[in-house]
Amino acid sequence: MRQGLHYKMTVRLLREEKAFGPGIARLLEEIQKTGSMHQAAKNMGLSYSKAWKMMKTAERELGFALTERSTGGREGGGSVITQEGLDMMTRYKAFLLDLEQEADRLFRLHFEKEGEA
Secondary structure, three states: OOOOOOOOOOOOOOOOOOHHHEHHHHHHHHHHHOHHHEEEEEEOOOHHHHHHHHHHHHHHHOOOOOEEEEOOOOOOOOEEEEEHHHHHHHHHHHHHHHHHHHHHHHHHHOOOOOOOO
């Protein structure tokens, strides 16, 4: 089946380095589901060290903690998303939705001409 012309966007928020984007957003969603950065990384096919580095880079660039982590032990460790992290996820998703709506409008304007899209 032949697919019509379409577009794909990836949105990352930057300072000096990547501060927030689809990878860190998904990592936070997985942490929210599992309560564990280790399990979240595993679910995403990432090493724990890669996930930890992503989180530390994002937190440094944003200037606030996205998660609160507790180390293992008898009770086991875990991670929870901070209020700032939840707010960041909410704002990022709302921004993406607004961008997608505007991008769809612009795509139609520029590419939906007779037989192009």
